[in-house]
Amino acid sequence: xxxxxxxxxxxxxxxxxxxxxxxxxxxxxxxxxxxxxxxxxxxxxxxxxxxxxxxxxxxxxxxxxxxxxxxxxxxxxxxxxxxxxxxxxxxxxxxxxxxxxxxxxxxxxxxxxxxxxxxxxxxxxxxxxxxxxxxxxxxxxxxxxxxxxxxxxxxxxxxxxxxxxxxxxxxxxxxxxxxxxxxxxxxxxxxxxxxxxx
Numbered sequence: 001x002x003x004x005x006x007x008x009x010x011x012x013x014x015x016x017x018x019x020x021x022x023x024x025x026x027x028x029x030x031x032x033x034x035x036x037x038x039x040x041x042x043x044x045x046x047x048x049x050x051x052x053x054x055x056x057x058x059x060x061x062x063x064x065x066x067x068x069x070x071x072x073x074x075x076x077x078x079x080x081x082x083x084x085x086x087x088x089x090x091x092x093x094x095x096x097x098x099x100x101x102x103x104x105x106x107x108x109x110x111x112x113x114x115x116x117x118x119x120x121x122x123x124x125x126x127x128x129x130x131x132x133x134x135x136x137x138x139x140x141x142x143x144x145x146x147x148x149x150x151x152x153x154x155x156x157x158x159x160x161x162x163x164x165x166x167x168x169x170x171x172x173x174x175x176x177x178x179x180x181x182x183x184x185x186x187x188x189x190x191x192x193x194x195x196x197x198x
Contacts, residue, residue: 068101071164071172075196076106079164082195083176084109087188094178094188097122098164099130101171103154114178121177125161125185127154130173136161137186160185162193 071079076098083096088111095110095118105123125136132139137159143149150157159182164172174192176185 069166069169069171070100071098071106071196073106076100076172079172079174079192079195080107080109083174083188083192084111086191087111087176087179087184090184092179092184092188093118094176094185095119095122096188096192097126097175098192099123099126099173099175101130103127103130103173106172111178118178121156121158121160122175124154124156124175125158125177125189126173126175127161128156128173129161129163129175129189130170131155133163133165133170135159135163135186135190136175137182140182158182158185160189162186162189164193164196 080096080098084094087094087096093111093113093115095108095114097108097119098106100106103126105126108119108123110119128136128139136157139149139161140157140159143157149155160177160179161173161175163170164174174189176189176192179185179188
């Protein structure tokens, strides 16, 4: 009876050990089977984080740039023609220049018979108007308080320049030169600005 008990106990032990090993293998197999899913989920999370970081980086890059408004060549030409026509109606021979926000010339129209000095004067008046976002007649008045303004290269503080604005900000300048008075030049420049509103 002792022998049987021992054998039975030994068999029971072998069975118990076998079940334990099987259980361990089953548990390991279950863990191994779920491991790729866990790794895949972790990979997806990392990929999502990388995409979010890239998107944020893209947003950050956008903060390094600004968007500005500029007149098209067609609009600048239309404005210059309107200024020139206003001058011609009054028998004045002028040159009209339209510059962009950065003071670069977009278009210049030199009317028949306009004096040679009018070309550069028109450009400088347009540049001055867009630089300070004000008519040059107003800016000329400021010279009394700050006479060194006239020393800034490329500027001309004589009436005849008018800024073109979009939402209150300067986007271009129109300069007219060649009429017998700056007031007339500025009147013609404003005719160009008004043409853009139509």
